[in-house]
Amino acid sequence: MTPTDRTHRTVDVLVIGAGPAGLAVAARLAAAGVDRVEVLDREQRAGGIPRHCDHTGFGLRDLRRVMTGPDYARHHIAAAIRAGAVLRTGVTATGWAAPRTVDITGPTGLERITATAVVLATGARERPRSARLVPGTRPAGVFTTGQLQQAVHVHHQSVGHRAVIVGAERVSYSAVTTLRRAGAEVAAMVTDQPRHQTHPARHLGTRLRHGVSLVTDATVTELTGRERLESVRLRHRDGRTAAIGCDTVVFTGDWIPDHELARSAGIALDPGTRGPATDPEFRTGAPGVFAVGNLLHPVETADIAALDGRFAAAPVLRHLAGVPWAPGPLPVRVEAPLLWISPNRLTPDGPRPPRGRFTLRTTRFLTRPVLTVSQDGRTLHRGRLPHTAAPNRPFHLPADWIAGADAHGGPVRITAD
Numbered sequence: 001m002t003p004t005d006r007t008h009r010t011v012d013v014l015v016i017g018a019g020p021a022g023l024a025v026a027a028r029l030a031a032a033g034v035d036r037v038e039v040l041d042r043e044q045r046a047g048g049i050p051r052h053c054d055h056t057g058f059g060l061r062d063l064r065r066v067m068t069g070p071d072y073a074r075h076h077i078a079a080a081i082r083a084g085a086v087l088r089t090g091v092t093a094t095g096w097a098a099p100r101t102v103d104i105t106g107p108t109g110l111e112r113i114t115a116t117a118v119v120l121a122t123g124a125r126e127r128p129r130s131a132r133l134v135p136g137t138r139p140a141g142v143f144t145t146g147q148l149q150q151a152v153h154v155h156h157q158s159v160g161h162r163a164v165i166v167g168a169e170r171v172s173y174s175a176v177t178t179l180r181r182a183g184a185e186v187a188a189m190v191t192d193q194p195r196h197q198t199h200p201a202r203h204l205g206t207r208l209r210h211g212v213s214l215v216t217d218a219t220v221t222e223l224t225g226r227e228r229l230e231s232v233r234l235r236h237r238d239g240r241t242a243a244i245g246c247d248t249v250v251f252t253g254d255w256i257p258d259h260e261l262a263r264s265a266g267i268a269l270d271p272g273t274r275g276p277a278t279d280p281e282f283r284t285g286a287p288g289v290f291a292v293g294n295l296l297h298p299v300e301t302a303d304i305a306a307l308d309g310r311f312a313a314a315p316v317l318r319h320l321a322g323v324p325w326a327p328g329p330l331p332v333r334v335e336a337p338l339l340w341i342s343p344n345r346l347t348p349d350g351p352r353p354p355r356g357r358f359t360l361r362t363t364r365f366l367t368r369p370v371l372t373v374s375q376d377g378r379t380l381h382r383g384r385l386p387h388t389a390a391p392n393r394p395f396h397l398p399a400d401w402i403a404g405a406d407a408h409g410g411p412v413r414i415t416a417d
């Protein structure tokens with residue numbers, strides 16, 4: 001066998017990504033009696049992001065208890081193995097040889113796996129500084145939250161003494177906790193929004209406990225420093241500029257789905273989420289290929305990702321039983337200032353999304369907005385949200401209206417006034 005030869009195997013279900021979503025779907029399918037369910041992860045350990053989130057806040061909706069990230073990851077790994085799924089780590093899915101045939105590379109070399117169903121559960125990541133096009137020098141001390149948590153909790157590295165956090169959403173507050181635990185002071189959190197985007201109690205607690213100040217309506221315009229970061233420069237919305245001295249900066253939020261594998265399969269992506277376009281049964285446009293978790297909604301919490309996995313097991317089982325592949329034909333699109341909706345395809349006489357609702361995001365604060373659903377100029381639903389819609393936080397649209405959509409009509413449009 002030459003180094004480029006691949007062994008070729010067949011499985012019933014191949015799950016790519018062993019985070020909460022992938023592990024949950026694998027556990028359900030294996031428990032339902034599917035013979036060969038294989039889960040791959042490119043990391044050396046399964047569990048996905050929660051593995052290195054060494055703080056509580058995981059498991060409320062799916063497990064009805066609150067756990068730390070590592071405990072939560074261990075729970076889902078154990079459940080998948082107990083159910084009979086095969087977990088393989090250090091194994092990366094690199095491309096497709098045919099519609100449900102995936103090329104992988106791992107410790108045992110190159111392989112090719114053909115599956116009756118493929119479930120993409122590759123998650124989402126924060127866009128790093130380079131993708132945010134922040135000018136300046138290239139010093140040490142620049143992280144995303146994920147990189148920071150890996151450095152602190154996995155590699156036990158020192159991360160600096162004085163930090164600025166870019167962002168003020170849920171994950172940004174996790175970055176505060178991690179930095180404080182690593183012994184770093186947090187000089188400021190900087191957000192381009194007029195206020196923070198987390199739970200008020202979380203914000204207040206962070207302010208009182210750690211004395212972190214929040215700079216609103218401001219963007220980071222430059223990083224300075226030669227070997228190590230020395231300061232970040234800011235521009236306020238009103239044109240004022242300022243500099244904050246720091247040796248560490250953490251770029252938080254600004255999520256992008258890990259959609260490379262989906263793209264390389266030619267799977268249609270939703271223009272809002274930038275993950276695969278899917279219907280309420282987690283079906284992509286490629287026959288036999290499903291997608292779950294934060295790949296579809298960048299980002300929701302881990303328990304929502306795991307619940308996706310649980311819900312997706314039933315449609316996967318139907319596919320394995322030979323039910324014809326007929327993903328929702330109608331695109332569902334949002335208009336600015338809305339950012340995305342998930343799921344984003346539907347069949348009028350098909351099932352509703354899990355929990356009977358769609359999940360949305362907005363790019364700016366909207367005080368009790370009226371959400372209107374229309375198709376070809378016809379209003380299908382109109383209703384006021386009972387609360388403010390905040391950027392970087394989920395809000396929901398009930399799905400009662402989907403039966404009124406015309407399967408042969410144009411895209412369904414969602415607007416907010």
Ligand SMILES: Cc1cc2nc3c(=O)[nH]c(=O)nc-3n(C[C@H](O)[C@H](O)[C@H](O)COP(=O)(O)OP(=O)(O)OC[C@H]3O[C@@H](n4cnc5c(N)ncnc54)[C@H](O)[C@@H]3O)c2cc1C
Nearest residue numbers: 017019020021041042048049057093123293294301302305
């Ligand atoms: C700093 C931080 C703090 C957070 N705090 C909380 C919290 O307190 N509570 C909460 O509920 N949620 C929290 N979250 C969110 C939570 O971690 C995510 O919602 C959850 O991990 C999403 O699960 P997932 O399975 O969709 O994706 P992930 O957990 O991202 O898993 C995806 C997996 O796919 C693998 N993968 C990707 N591409 C490939 C490939 N080509 N081949 C093989 N493997 C691949 C990756 O290695 C990864 O392990 C936090 C997130 C961050 C970053």
